[in-house]
Structure formats: structure tokens, C-alpha cells
Amino acid sequence: MSAQKKSVLVLGARSDIARAIAAEFARKGYNIMLAGRDTGWLDRDASDMSLRFQIETTVHKFDALDLDGHEAFFDALPTVPSIVVCAVGLLGDQEADVQDPAAVRRIIDTNFTGPAHALEVAARRLAATEDDTAIVGIGSVAGDRGRAKNYLYGAAKAGFGEYLSGMRQKYVQSRLHVMTVKPGFVATAMTEGMDLPGPLTSTPEKFAKNVVRALDKRRMVYYDLRWRVLMGVITHLPERIFVRTKF
Amino acid sequence: MTSQATLSGWGRWPRRTCRTAPLLAEAPFPGGPTLGAASAITRGNGRSYGDPALNPDMTLTGTRANRMLSFDPGTGDLVTEAGVLMSEILDIFAPRGWFPQVVPGTKFGSVGGMIGSDVHGKNHHCAGSFGDHVNWIDLLCADGELRRCSSEENAELYNATCGGMGLTGHILAASVRLRRIASAWIAQETIPVPDLDTAMGVFEANHDTTYSVAWIDCLARGDSRGRSLIYLGDHADPEALDREKRADPFKLPARRKLAMPLDAPSWALNALTLRAFNQAYYKAGCRKAGHGVVDYDSYFFPLDSIANWNRLYGAPGFAQYQCALPLATARDALLDLLEAISEARLGSFLAVLKRMGPGAPERPLSFPIEGYTLALDFPLSSRALTLLDCLDEITVAAGGRLYLAKDSRMTQRTFEAGYGPALDQFRALRAETGATDVFQSVQSRRLAI
Ligand SMILES: NC(=O)c1ccc[n+]([C@@H]2O[C@H](COP(=O)([O-])OP(=O)(O)OC[C@H]3O[C@@H](n4cnc5c(N)ncnc54)[C@H](OP(=O)(O)O)[C@@H]3O)[C@@H](O)[C@H]2O)c1
Numbered sequence: 001m002s003a004q005k006k007s008v009l010v011l012g013a014r015s016d017i018a019r020a021i022a023a024e025f026a027r028k029g030y031n032i033m034l035a036g037r038d039t040g041w042l043d044r045d046a047s048d049m050s051l052r053f054q055i056e057t058t059v060h061k062f063d064a065l066d067l068d069g070h071e072a073f074f075d076a077l078p079t080v081p082s083i084v085v086c087a088v089g090l091l092g093d094q095e096a097d098v099q100d101p102a103a104v105r106r107i108i109d110t111n112f113t114g115p116a117h118a119l120e121v122a123a124r125r126l127a128a129t130e131d132d133t134a135i136v137g138i139g140s141v142a143g144d145r146g147r148a149k150n151y152l153y154g155a156a157k158a159g160f161g162e163y164l165s166g167m168r169q170k171y172v173q174s175r176l177h178v179m180t181v182k183p184g185f186v187a188t189a190m191t192e193g194m195d196l197p198g199p200l201t202s203t204p205e206k207f208a209k210n211v212v213r214a215l216d217k218r219r220m221v222y223y224d225l226r227w228r229v230l231m232g233v234i235t236h237l238p239e240r241i242f243v244r245t246k247f
Numbered sequence: 248m249t250s251q252a253t254l255s256g257w258g259r260w261p262r263r264t265c266r267t268a269p270l271l272a273e274a275p276f277p278g279g280p281t282l283g284a285a286s287a288i289t290r291g292n293g294r295s296y297g298d299p300a301l302n303p304d305m306t307l308t309g310t311r312a313n314r315m316l317s318f319d320p321g322t323g324d325l326v327t328e329a330g331v332l333m334s335e336i337l338d339i340f341a342p343r344g345w346f347p348q349v350v351p352g353t354k355f356g357s358v359g360g361m362i363g364s365d366v367h368g369k370n371h372h373c374a375g376s377f378g379d380h381v382n383w384i385d386l387l388c389a390d391g392e393l394r395r396c397s398s399e400e401n402a403e404l405y406n407a408t409c410g411g412m413g414l415t416g417h418i419l420a421a422s423v424r425l426r427r428i429a430s431a432w433i434a435q436e437t438i439p440v441p442d443l444d445t446a447m448g449v450f451e452a453n454h455d456t457t458y459s460v461a462w463i464d465c466l467a468r469g470d471s472r473g474r475s476l477i478y479l480g481d482h483a484d485p486e487a488l489d490r491e492k493r494a495d496p497f498k499l500p501a502r503r504k505l506a507m508p509l510d511a512p513s514w515a516l517n518a519l520t521l522r523a524f525n526q527a528y529y530k531a532g533c534r535k536a537g538h539g540v541v542d543y544d545s546y547f548f549p550l551d552s553i554a555n556w557n558r559l560y561g562a563p564g565f566a567q568y569q570c571a572l573p574l575a576t577a578r579d580a581l582l583d584l585l586e587a588i589s590e591a592r593l594g595s596f597l598a599v600l601k602r603m604g605p606g607a608p609e610r611p612l613s614f615p616i617e618g619y620t621l622a623l624d625f626p627l628s629s630r631a632l633t634l635l636d637c638l639d640e641i642t643v644a645a646g647g648r649l650y651l652a653k654d655s656r657m658t659q660r661t662f663e664a665g666y667g668p669a670l671d672q673f674r675a676l677r678a679e680t681g682a683t684d685v686f687q688s689v690q691s692r693r694l695a696i
Binding site for chain 1: 249250268269272273311314315316317318328335339
């Protein structure tokens with residue numbers, strides 16, 4: 001199994017977390033396919049990774065919301081990747097979004113419908129290669145328990161997490177491995193301007209290293225220990241008590 | 248989206264609460280070059296010492312705009328976004344046989360920051376400063392336009408930007424030239440010298456040596472003033488390396504990374520410990536005199552291996568004093584400066600003396616001038632600040648100047664005396680291009696740049 005020839009496809013590659021994960025795989029010698037809506041931007045990342053890691057990179061236009069286009073998107077890739085990472089997501093603005101039907105749909109579809117469908121299409125192709133392959137889906141701790149602050153986003157991420165869990169079970173006998181990643185706080189463009197608690201906040205680079213390491217170990221879920229502990233407490237609070245907290 | 252942060256330079260003084268946002272990699276910026284704020288400054292990796300990379304209105308942090316965009320192995324031209332660090336260039340290109348033409352004393356500066364400060368290195372006497380090896384700069388100007396600036400295109404803006412401390416616009420990308428090296432090792436010669444005249448003699452006799460720098464004992468008194476260890480260096484020829492190194496001349500030994508876990512207490516550094524340290528260091532240097540081979544990391548960046556070494560000076564922070572003195576007056580001025588420093592029993596173990604080659608008069612705020620430069624740290628105290636004012640007088644009387652990238656406290660008068668008519672030219676260009684009100688830093692306000 002020569003790592004050189006293998007490649008990783010990253011969906012939603014413009015995200016800081018995605019870029020860092022792609023760079024981590026590139027460092028290990030994988031060729032990288034970057035997919036997202038703004039290919040002009042991704043060209044810059046592609047040049048950067050080829051220069052730094054001396055690997056091949058390609059850039060592909062991908063819109064998670066264009067479900068009908070997903071088959072054609074995968075058909076057009078230069079090769080079937082051995083790893084597909086999906087970082088597509090949209091946090092939105094809870095208060096404003098819930099009052100706007102189009103926004104509700106956009107949040108649910110960007111965090112759930114689109115990624116779920118794209119990965120379903122990917123899974124069929126990866127499983128068919130009869131090689132060791134993997135799917136990495138990025139959910140969120142926000143999906144562990146609905147909170148006033150972001151339950152629209154959280155609910156969609158919860159749905160995505162369950163979807164991945166089902167997919168993992170479906171393919172457990174195959175050589176396709178499905179890993180769910182649940183970030184807590186990662187300082188990225190998405191969280192820019194938010195006041196994040198230092199000890200619970202990671203950088204995209206550190207986070208990416210952990211994700212790749214977890215995949216190497218064939219973990220089913222990558223979930224930072226501190227967050228698992230914190231969310232463990234939060235999810236076990238009786239509803240009656242939870243609703244009065246400020247989490 | 249913006250946040251608030253308390254920022255300082257590497258000297259940890261002064262500190263200011265600033266609105267911050269990441270520097271964007273592409274123009275135009277929403278809300279213009281200040282992102283809607285009254286004024287803005289770019290900050291690379293925060294390695295200038297004082298207040299040039301602070302603006303309470305808006306400080307754009309540049310380290311995420313760090314993509315390498317292209318490299319031409321035919322010419323050695325490397326195009327990067329402004330936030331790429333020198334350390335990244337070295338890590339990636341040194342093993343492939345390429346090296347920056349000029350490296351400053353830390354490898355943690357960003358490309359944008361190194362251009363803005365027009366940094367110099369141990370080869371200034373023969374290679375000039377960083378700006379001498381920049382092909383072009385993409386500059387986001389006050390009018391919101393992105394301009395490619397080079398010695399042919401927008402030349403005036405290009406010259407003002409090299410050394411211009413970010414006050415002409417936001418540097419978004421640049422093309423810099425790398426040079427070929429045959430190994431990652433430096434052939435080094437250590438020469439102990441007992442006094443300043445001998446030190447200057449060695450520098451003057453070594454114009455053809457690629458790299459030269461002296462660690463100087465700033466607390467030595469009387470006839471010992473200027474007592475130094477001079478380090479000469481050149482990229483080592485693989486033939487000259489031992490067998491193990493020759494097998495892979497670009498492979499460096501893994502280095503241990505040390506860190507200052509907390510601020511040193513104020514009693515740790517005093518005249519006694521400093522004098523003792525400096526004496527011990529000089530003696531150790533004398534024992535190691537002669538030829539040797541060191542990896543480029545140890546040769547160029549001895550301090551970088553101690554993360555947060557700036558905490559050595561304790562919580563109040565420190566000021567670094569770096570002046571450039573014209574050749575004609577350098578000797579006497581250096582003796583006066585050293586006298587004042589050792590009299591005051593202040594100073595540090597990190598004092599550096601270096602011969603500089605011709606400056607770049609076409610770049611109005613570029614620091615180097617032909618002669619000598621002296622750099623040393625002072626833990627912050629009111630006594631230190633008083634001493635620094637005295638040092639300013641000596642520097643100015645000798646026709647010298649201070650380095651904006653190190654400065655946190657000089658007066659407008661000292662600054663104007665040091666940079667002369669070139670400063671008027673720089674101010675005029677700022678006014679003409681609308682930069683005066685748009686690009687500002689705490690330093691530019693202090694000095695009315
Ligand atoms: N940062 C955190 O603290 C945190 C915490 C928990 C979970 N997460 C999750 O981690 C992932 C990465 O987050 P991030 O922080 O790096 O934020 P981000 O920059 O907002 O990442 C979102 C990514 O999704 C892409 N995207 C959105 N809509 C798309 C669509 N219709 N089609 C294709 N791509 C689309 C975006 O591309 P464009 O650039 O084209 O918009 C962007 O690349 C997200 O799934 C996020 O929910 C992050």
C-alpha cells in the first residue's frame with residue numbers, strides 16, 4: 001500500500017479546519033483534491049500544499065446543496081479517493097434564521113441533507129474499490145444536546161451524526177471505515193469574533209493532527225477528551241435542570 | 248468579524264487593547280483597507296519589539312494569510328502571501344538546497360513584517376537588506392486598490408514600502424528571491440577580541456566573508472570596552488563536512504526546544520548576574536575560538552530555540568536599543584555608548600555589534616547605513632528609560648539613527664534627526680496616497696510619521 005498514490009478528497013475545503021486536515025494528509029504524502037464553491041480561492045491552497053509537501057493537488061467545484069449534481073461531481077474526479085473528508089457546515093444566526101423559512105432550509109441542508117447525500121454517493125464508490133478507504137464527517141458537539149443558542153444548527157448536526165453512525169454500521173463488514181469528528185471550539189473564521197474559552201479551544205492545526213491520528217487508529221468517533229467530559233455532564237443533566245442552565 | 252485583544256510587541260511593552268481581525272488574503276476588503284475602522288495597521292507575527300504593530304482602532308493579524316503561491320527553481324523566485332514565516336521558508340526550502348538571501352536574527356518574522364522593517368542579517372555588509380531581494384510586492388493601498396509594486400512599477404511606493412512599517416498599505420503578497428546553498432551547515436570561525444578597535448579591525452578585514460557578527464560584552468569597562476566574540480561564517484561546502492554530514496548535507500540534527508515557562512522574577516537580572524554572565528560567556532568563547540561547523544539554525548537563530556525568551560526580562564517587559572552609526576563617527580560613538588551603558592550598570596547579555604554595508608537611500612525609512620550597528624536589550628525601568636535618552640543623544644550627535652522595528656520610546660526629535668529629509672519624502676508620499684489617516688500605528692502616531 002504505497003501512500004504516495006493515494007488521495008484525499010476534502011469537501012468544503014475552504015474552511016480553516018478542512019485546510020488544516022488536508023495539509024496534514026499532504027504532509028503524509030497523500031495527493032489532495034480540494035472541493036468547494038470558490039475554486040479561485042482553493043487554487044491558492046492547492047499551490048501552497050503542492051509547494052510545501054511536494055504532492056499533487058487538484059481543485060474541484062462542489063456545492064453541497066446541489067444534490068442532483070453529486071453523482072456527476074464524483075464521476076468527474078480524476079481518481080476515486082481513498083479518503084473523503086466532509087467539512088461542509090454553516091453556523092448561521094439562530095435568532096434571525098428561525099424566522100426565515102429559506103434560512104431554516106439552508107442551515108438544515110448545509111449541515112445535514114447536503115453532506116449526508118454527498119457522503120452516501122461517496123460511500124458507494126469507496127466501498128466498491130475493495131481497498132482500505134475512509135469517510136470522515138465533521139459534526140459538532142452542538143449536536144449532543146439542543147441549546148437555546150444554536151439548536152437549529154445543533155439539530156442538523158445531530159442528524160448528520162446519526163446518519164454517519166448508521167452508515168458506519170452498514171459498512172462495518174467492508175473495508176470502508178466511517179469516522180465521525182465532533183469539534184468543540186476551534187478558532188477559525190467560523191468562530192472569529194466569538195469569545196472562546198481558552199482551555200477548551202483548539203487551533204485548526206492541532207485539531208487536524210488529532211483527527212488524522214484518530215483515523216490512523218481507526219477510531220469511530222473523534223471527540224476531544226475534555227469536550228467529551230463536559231458534554232457528558234451536559235447530556236446527562238435531567239431536562240428539568242438543563243433548561244434552567246445557561247450552557 | 249472582529250475581536251478585542253491586548254497586544255504588545257516582542258518586548259512586551261507597551262501594551263494596548265486593540266480591535267483585531269485576520270488580515271484577508273485577497274483584496275478588496277469589505278469596508279475598505281481598515282475594515283470600516285478609523286485607521287488600521289497590519290501585524291505579522293508580532294516580532295517587532297515596540298509599538299509599530301499596534302493600532303487600537305484595528306490591527307489586522309497576518310499569520311493566517313500564509314500560503315506559498317509559487318516557486319520557480321530556475322530563478323529561485325518564491326511568491327508567498329504576507330503571513331508566511333521565515334521559519335516556514337527555511338523548513339521547506341533549506342532541505343531542497345535553497346536559502347533566503349537575507350535572514351534576520353529571528354526566524355519567526357513574517358514576509359510582510361520583514362519587508363515592512365527592511366530587515367538585515369549577518370551578511371548586510373555584502374548582501375544588503377531584505378528589500379534588496381524582493382522582486383515585487385502586492386500592496387493594498389489607502390484607496391482600496393491593490394497595486395503591484397517593484398523597482399519598475401510603482402517604484403516610489405515600492406521603495407517606501409520596504410522599511411515603511413506597514414504605513415504605505417497592507418502587504419498582501421510578495422515575490423522574494425532565494426539563493427542556492429550546497430549544505431545546511433555553516434563553517435564558522437570564532438574570534439575573541441579584547442577591545443573595540445580590535446573588533447572593528449576584524450570586521451574591516453572581513454568584507455569578503457559572507458556572514459559576520461559580534462556578541463559584545465556591553466558591561467566591560469575602560470580599556471576592555473568593546474570586548475567581543477566575533478562569529479564569521481559561510482555556507483559550508485559539503486566537501487568540508489565530516490562523512491556523516493556529507494551523506495545528507497541538508498539534514499539537520501533535531502534540536503531540543505526549550506521554553507521560558509514564566510516571567511523571570513525581577514531579582515534574577517541585575518548588574519552582578521549580568522556582569523558574571525558576560526564574563527563567563529566571553530571566557531567560554533575564548534576557549535572555543537577557531538574554526539568549527541554549526542547548523543544554520545544554531546548559527547542564525549540561537550535565541551529562537553528558547554520559546555518566549557522575552558519572558559527572561561520579567562513581567563514589565565524590555566526595550567531593545569538598536570542604533571546605526573556612520574562609519575566616520577562609529578568608533579567614538581560606540582565607545583561613548585558603551586561607557587554610558589557600563590557606567591549605568593544596565594544592559595543585557597544579548598548585545599550585538601555588526602558592520603553594515605551601504606544603506607539604501609532610495610528607501611526612505613530603511614534603517615541600515617554604512618557603518619556599525621549596536622543592539623542590546625534593557626529590562627524596563629525608569630532608570631533604563633533615562634539611560635536610553637542619553638544613548639539617543641550620543642547616537643544623534645554622531646549622525647546615527649534608531650531602528651523602527653526595535654523602537655518603543657524614542658522621541659519625534661530623535662527620529663527626525665536620524666532620518667532627515669528622507670522622512671519628509673516618506674510623509675509626503677503618505678499624504679499623496681491618502682495613507683496618512685488610513686494606516687497608523689501607535690508608533691506612527693508617537694513619531695508623527
Ligand atoms: N470552528 C468550530 O469551533 C467548530 C465547532 C464545531 C463544529 N465545527 C464544524 O467544522 C466544520 C468546519 O468548520 P470551520 O470552523 O472551519 O468553519 P467554516 O469556515 O464556516 O467552514 C464551513 C465550510 O463549509 C463550506 N460550505 C458551506 N456551504 C457549502 C455548500 N453549500 N457547498 C459546499 N461547501 C459549503 C464552506 O465553504 P465556503 O467557503 O464556500 O462558504 C466552508 O468551507 C464545519 O462543518 C463546522 O460546522 C466547527
